[in-house]
Amino acid sequence: MNDNLVLLHLSLINNVGPRAIKKLLDQCPCNGLKDFYNFSVQDFCKQFNFTAKLAQTIVDGLSDHELLKKELDLIKKYDIQLIILGSSEYPESLANIYAPPTVLYCKGAKLNSFEKNMAIVGARKATDYGKKLIEKVVPQLIENNWTIVSGGAVGADSMAHAATLRNNGKTIAVLGSGLLKPYPASNLKLFKEIIEKGGSLVSPFPLQMEALSGNFPARNRVIAGLSRGCLVVQAAAKSGARITAKYALEEGRDVFAVPGPIDSELSEGCHLLIQQGAKLLMGPEDILSEYREFVKSEYNDAVVQNTNSIVELGDPIAQKILLSCKEAMSIDDITDLIGIELYEVQNKLFDLQLEGLVEQGLCGKWITLI
Structure with missing residues (x-):
């Protein structure tokens, strides 16, 4: 068994996250990762300083060969691209973040075919104000060959994907569920169009995983990691969009935020980001000037x-x-x-x-x- 299959198997085990797998990868046995199938609980505890509970979880998971077989069968049946951390297909910008996902599942264009990505995120309850801003910014980003990355959710995410498609651009939707359980179901038509028009659907989760609430911080980290910059259109003080921007800031990416009415809850997150150093955005030129590009007047x-x-x-x-x-x-x-x-x-x-x-x-x- 090659190392990539071992990494896939490890990623399928519940409660074994990217940090634990990265630790295993960094201290790979001389004969390759397949040696882990012969490790005991004590071996994992001693060599990697894992807790007994985590070590037992890994041992039990690796003994379940049916778990790996089922996932491989689904990958083949539905023609899913499997991108493993450390492979040439894995996006470099994502590989360099803290605790990158071990595995990416992809449907559509290859992720490394997109030269430069800009994340656009915002509230699920985004208003016409947010929509107008997105429709003002997206065409100019596309004119300058940017790919738009967002989370496939209702609201600002869907607005960003849809505006990109209308302007003949390419977009990447990073889901908070497995690709065979796309969430939200109301966006199935949108997801299909993204693939048909040269974009990609991406997920760091096993193919049949439901959209659990605990998945979305990991999804947000992937959105930030795939992108050179992140635009927050409308966001509450406590919101997923603001978390995505926080990850982007932590990874040294550019963050842009749209100001709004001071009495609006959906302005609070953006205003806090601006106070923390995000660039105030009034139009596409505020993004493009950061990269020595310009609006096509x-x-x-x-x-x-x-x-x-x-x-x-x-x-x-x-x-x-x-x-x-x-x-x-x-x-x-x-x-x-x-x-x-x-x-x-x-x-x-x-x-x-x-x-x-x-x-x-x-x-x-x-x-x-x-």
């Missing part, structure tokens, strides 16, 4: 398609500045290079910055963003 498209278009728009100074700042340059150097008065350069840099075409770094130098 008519003016920006003209600049991207043809640098000379700025001249055609009657702005030769802007063109000269953009060409000069392909590499970071101080304002004095820009002035000397293009031979224009300092005040003119300052005014034009301000206009270009508002358009999202240049930015000023911490050292004061300017650089073109296109």
Whole structure:
């Protein structure tokens, strides 16, 4: 039996979590993980400092070969992708988090085919305010080749998935249940469309696991781990969306939060996140600027398609500045290079910055963003 099958078997044992399995993996026996089938309770306690209760659970679980066989049969029958921690198919961003899931079950496109992911999460009771914000942000993220990750739940999650599909983007739904028990059942049509349009359904749980309340923190950690950033649209002070953002912050990911009415319960979580350092979001440019990308406006498209278009728009100074700042340059150097008065350069840099075409770094130098 190869190591991947042993890891799958361990992941199927109730009350044996990713941290315990990671400990076993880090101290793998010389002959491979299959040696664990011959370990006694005392062996696990002595070598891994497990409690007797945990060691007994592992021994009993590994002796149940039918448990593994049933799962393998289901994987084959329903053509499920099985992604094991440590394999080349396992997303690197997720592998680097604290206690990554040992196994991911996937239906649809391969997870490592998505180059950059942005999580969008929020309240199950998200309002039209949240929906409008999602519909404003998602198209621009898709234009810049982002994949949208969310949790497949009703409310903000469904809004994010649906907006992505309407705009011909790709989206990943991370479920809090097994893939053969998709939750919520009201989103079955949505889940099918996600797969058909090039996205993925993902779960860290055995195929037939129901959507237990204890599953959702683990699901939220996967959402955060798969993503470079996390946008919280509407969230109560105590909510799953805020927990997802907390995980994202812990893992050094960017967190964005949408402010709302101060008397709304669904604003409390976002406002707390902003107080804790999340970036206040008013539009897609607040996300894109973090990654040196920009909103596709008519003016920006003209600049991207043809640098000379700025001249055609009657702005030769802007063109000269953009060409000069392909590499970071101080304002004095820009002035000397293009031979224009300092005040003119300052005014034009301000206009270009508002358009999202240049930015000023911490050292004061300017650089073109296109």
